[in-house]
Amino acid sequence: MVPLEYYLILSAVIFAIGVIGVLVRRNLIVVLMSIELMLNAVNLTFIAFSRYLGSMQGQVIVFFVMAVAAAEAVIGLAIVISVFRHRRSLDPQEMQLLKW
């Protein structure tokens, strides 16, 4: 059996990739994908602990997260499409209207 630490390390690596992706990528779609990565990294942790502790709670929460992530992806992509139609660009660096 794979020890818990492996899962956690993998999860942390995926989460870090997700964070960096959100912070540095210049394409909103990739940013959204990075958010998915973070969510799934967390899901992985839940599952690992669920298995490790022999409890079903972690798995239940994972289903919730997946449902919310699905909704978020739908709305996020809809916004992305709308933004693209307006601006012909998906670079978050150019979306700076909301300041002072």
Add this chain to the structure above:
Amino acid sequence: MVATTQAVATVDLLRWMPLIPLLASLINMFFGARLGRKTAGGLACAAVLASFAIALYVFWLLPATGMFRDTVYTWIESGSFQVKLSFQVDALTAVMLLVVTGIGFLIHIYSLGYMGHDEGMVRFFVYLNLFIFFMLLLVMGDNLLVLFIGWEGVGLCSYLLIGFWYHDHANTIAGNKAFIVNRIGDFGFVLGILLLITELGRQGIWTLNFMELQQHVNLLSPEKITLITLLLFVGAAGKSAQIPLFVWLPDAMAGPTPVSALIHAATMVTAGAYMTARLHFLFVLAPETLSLIATIGAATAFFAATVALTQTDIKRVLAYSTVSQLGYMFVAIGIGAFSAAIFHLFTHAFFKACLFLGSGSVIHALDGEQDMRKMGGLKAYLPTTYWTYVIATLAIAGAPFTAGFFSKDSIIWQAYSSPLGSTELWFIGWVTAGLTAFYMFRQLFLVFHGECRADEHVKAHIHESPAVMTVPLVVLAAGSIFAGWLGAPEYLWGSLWDQWLQPIFGGVHEAAHGSLTDEINLTLLTLAIGGLGFLFAYFAYGRASKLPDRLASLAGGGPYRLLLHKYYIDELYDVLIVRPFTYCSRWLAQVFDPGVIDGLVNGVAKAARGFSLIWREVQTGNVQHYLAGFLAATLALLAYFLKQQ
């Protein structure tokens, strides 16, 4: 000290005395134009008549040693400190009530005629009724705070009425002057009241009620009493036009003549004397203050009388004469003769109101002319006015058995005989009596005798005033004689007056030196100098004479010019106070305010703006930057809590 074991009875009627004029004033204020001039004027007169009737009734009920009180409600309550809106009537207040409402009523009637053709007649009566209301508050209040409301209220009405004809800028200026000079006095008055509260409060007595003050006055230390009374006297000097705050009163003559009679001669200006008499229990404990009051009173009496010698404006002569007579009252207060002071206040109200109303009648007849050089010979045209004027002049000059004779003589005698009096005070009072006789008869001769010097077209229209104006004159003239009979000296039939005020001032003063023969001799001396003043006036002005011109050019005309320009006091104040003050104000307005005050305000705004210019760089609008900050903060917090464990 006076025992304060007076019976206090509650009489709910008292509140209506001030309330009725107030209601009439309010009705006229809001509906006066719709009511019409006649109704509005009638309403105003009726209101004062009602107050007068109540005053008479209360006077009739009032026992010799008692007091009526009417508490409307508790106004301020803070710990054990209570101020009630409460009225009291004792012997002193009763006298003031009769003066204010009685003479006030006569002057209201007179105003019906005098202001009958003025477009602002309704407004005039609104102010006049309001004045009666505040004046009644002033004399009826049973604590210093109610008195103070009345005090400020009459000041306001005075200001409004001086500047009544506001189209003429000079009148507005005169109103401002009166108001501002009074503010200086009131400042002292307020400080005095506050000091009195706190000093008594330090002894555990929190009160402003006159009766309680009188009971606890011995708790105060002598130095504090001196300071308090000095401050209160500053207020009295402002309101009652004493040196150095008298400058507003002559200028106040810019108002309509009934106002000069009511406010600036008979009632309001005597408020200072009333206030000191009301607080006599404080003043008698402060001999230094009393001697200062006597000195200032004597100086004012003499000084104003000398100025009155040369004035040519009919009302200005009377104004300075008022200042001078007020000086007499303060001499009486300064020597502890409060009863005599109030007596002079009482008789003065009659003859000075009569003189002012008479001068108003003259001015009315001459179509607004106030310069005595353009009058003369009016005796034939205005017989009623003339004869009442003669009586009032005799009264103020102190002719035997007129009101002024009794009241002024009583003061002059007590200035000599009282333990606080002195020969110097007597001498000044005596000389001033002569000056008074001279300037009053000078005025009488200039206005009513000799050739008529009015312009031809004015001359054609000279007419005696209507009955609404002459009847009050006749009543006041009668008062100018008989009012004094109440206070006859002991060697005649004794003073009913002193007996009446005995419960209030009793024991305050007793003659220290001087015998009955001295009193009669001094009275004869006073009569002699009065007669001398009359003769002098007769030879100078009663017939064609070069005497006035010769006197004017005496010593190169210097003394004459000095008097004519009122000792240049106004100019002196202008240079010493007004101009430096306006200079400072201008500097503040043009340099300090835009530079420092605005600079401070704008500086704060600019600083805030500068900081935000720096800090707003943080808010880039870029979500990724925010997230980076979010991450950094989260990591920092995480590190912090992990380290804690």
